[in-house]
Amino acid sequence: MQVDLHMHTGYSADAAYPQTVEDKVRACRAAGLDIIGITDHLDFYRTRGPAENRDAEACLRDARAAKDAAEGIEVLVGIEIGQIHADPAADDFVRGHELDMVIGSLHAMPNDLDIYFHDYEHLDCDAFLQEYFxxxxxxxxxxxxxxLAHIDYPLRVMKHGDYVPSFDQYMDRVEQVLRACIDHGYALELNAAGLAGWQKRVGPPQNILYEYRRMGGERISIGSDSHTLDTVGxxxxxxxxxxxxAGFTTVTVFRGRRPEQVPLTK
Ligand SMILES: [Zn+2]
Ligand SMILES: [Zn+2]
Known part of the structure; x- marks a missing residue:
């Protein structure tokens, strides 16, 4: 099964626009994908209202319609929630909608600034990463x-000057994150967005995936994190x-928020 369980349409504020859910599903079918998750952004913050989605209600309505109309491909209705712990409104939103899958992401720090926009040349990167974990x-x-989405997101964006970010010195913190992932039953996401960045590879780093497996991790998810029509899959x-x-033979697909194992194929 070819799966892509993380992608954005024009409803996401940072995605190519216009880019309808219908367009996206068509592109995925053409790319030979079997199961996809439509997972547009909806981020929550401490000091302001939710953002990053042009119309979260219409977004889920369109995804639902695409799921019902889909032929030859399975469409899962999802959402990528940023900072679900930052605002009780996030829980209300998730509870109030019929969803197949919810991606949990940490995009913004407690100062409500996206990790992407921090000035790494002028801050203590070690302290930043400790706070990130x-x-x-x-x-x-x-x-x-x-x-659990892209746990290596900071590695994509912190590189500057001679500083090359790595989690290798933070494996004790990474292990805490992996332990909680396993204990709560989240699927650890393998996210391909890093291919387009300086690392030129998918994340998380392979030694982290080995560690997750060694610790007993069984659930993984896979996503392109596509923000344009030509990058699906x-x-x-x-x-x-x-x-x-790393020893995984299945990928975890959530249907109606319930995990099911689907065979992994190259
Ligand atoms: Zn994300
Ligand atoms: Zn995303």
């Missing part, structure tokens, strides 16, 4: 989601290859 752990403890085969290499 604290936040991921808080989010995991809070719960309310199914897939990009990197999902690399993700599958990494997962197989």
């Amino acid at each position: 604290d936040q991921v752990l808080q989010m995991e403890a809070h719960g309310g989601f199914d897939v 990009r990197g999902v085969r690399d993700c599958a290859a990494n997962a197989l290499d």
Whole structure:
């Protein structure tokens, strides 16, 4: 089964626009994908209202319609919630909608600034990463989601000057994150967005995937994190290859928020 369980349409504020859900499903079918998750952004913050989605209600309505109309491909109705632990409105939103899958992401720090927009040349990167792990752990403890997204997001964006970010010096913190992931039953996401960045590879780093497996991790998710029509399915085969290499034989698909194991294929 070729799966891509993380992608954005024009409803996401940072995605190519216009880009309808219908367009996206058509592109996925053309790309040979079997199961897809439509997972547009909806981010929550401490000091302001939710953002990053042009119309969250219409977004889920369109995804639902695409699921019902889909032929030759399975469409899952999902959402990528940023900072589900930052605002009780996030839980209300998730509870108030019929969803197949919820991706839990940490995009913004407690100052409500996206990790992407921090000025790494002028801040203490070690302290930043410690706080990042604290936040991921808080989010995991809070719960309310199914897939733990791109835990290596800071690695994509922190590189500057001679500083090359790595989690290798933070494996004790990474292990805490993986332990909580396993204990709560989240699927650890293999996310292909890093292919387009300086790392030129999918995440998380393979040693982290080995560690997750060694610790007893059984659930993984796979997603391109596509924000344009021409990138659907990009990197999902690399993700599958990494997962197989680490000993996983299945990918976890959430249907109606219930996990089901689907065979992994290269
Ligand atoms: Zn994300
Ligand atoms: Zn995303």
